Amino acid sequence: MPNEPRRAPDVVLAVDGARHQLDALDAHTTLLDCLRDRLHLTGAKKGCGHGQCGACTVLVDGARVLSCLTLAVMQEGRQITTVAGLAAAGGAICADPDALHPMQAAFIAHDAFQCGYCTPGQIVSAVAVLDEARRGDASYVTADLRPSGRPVPLSDDEIRERMSGNLCRCGAYANIVAAIREVDAASGVAGGGT
Ligand code: FES
Ligand code: FES
Numbered sequence: 389m390p391n392e393p394r395r396a397p398d399v400v401l402a403v404d405g406a407r408h409q410l411d412a413l414d415a416h417t418t419l420l421d422c423l424r425d426r427l428h429l430t431g432a433k434k435g436c437g438h439g440q441c442g443a444c445t446v447l448v449d450g451a452r453v454l455s456c457l458t459l460a461v462m463q464e465g466r467q468i469t470t471v472a473g474l475a476a477a478g479g480a481i482c483a484d485p486d487a488l489h490p491m492q493a494a495f496i497a498h499d500a501f502q503c504g505y506c507t508p509g510q511i512v513s514a515v516a517v518l519d520e521a522r523r524g525d526a527s528y529v530t531a532d533l534r535p536s537g538r539p540v541p542l543s544d545d546e547i548r549e550r551m552s553g554n555l556c557r558c559g560a561y562a563n564i565v566a567a568i569r570e571v572d573a574a575s576g577v578a579g580g581g582t
Contacts (some may be wrong), residue, residue, distance in 0.1 A: 402468060413426070474492065482532045521546065
């Protein structure tokens, strides 16, 4: 009907293992604003809102996504994981609500925590970096850009390049690299670079 007002869609989102019904969600709502303002899930942070800082990074079906640059309505039927749901998504026994993902534990062990704005996105990105390297995805500094299907060793340069979309305005990155290396080495899959 041409003159009938358009109704905003009802959307169901799966976030950190829970299902959320969103009635009349404005189709222009970013995933980040939806998480924070509609669902009050504040793990993903709004740094720039323009895809430049990585503070809003979440996993969508296991792949990292800048939630400020994607629309919430596009994520129906997908599994969204914020920093708050990493432990469960990583298979931790979550009878304990304080259980940590190994990457979160490594950030603590290496004193890699930074401010509350940049850290959640860094940890989520770091988890995705390990998966990307294990899959054999090349980065800008990978010597052989042809897909080999083999894990790419995570040298410090590889880690820095792959984490370069997550900005700490203070420049305190050294301990983040150490934390990622520890989790990578513990996995025994893609480590071994220098
Ligand atoms: S808030 Fe999304 S990249 Fe900065
Ligand atoms: S510690 Fe967050 S911006 Fe530097």
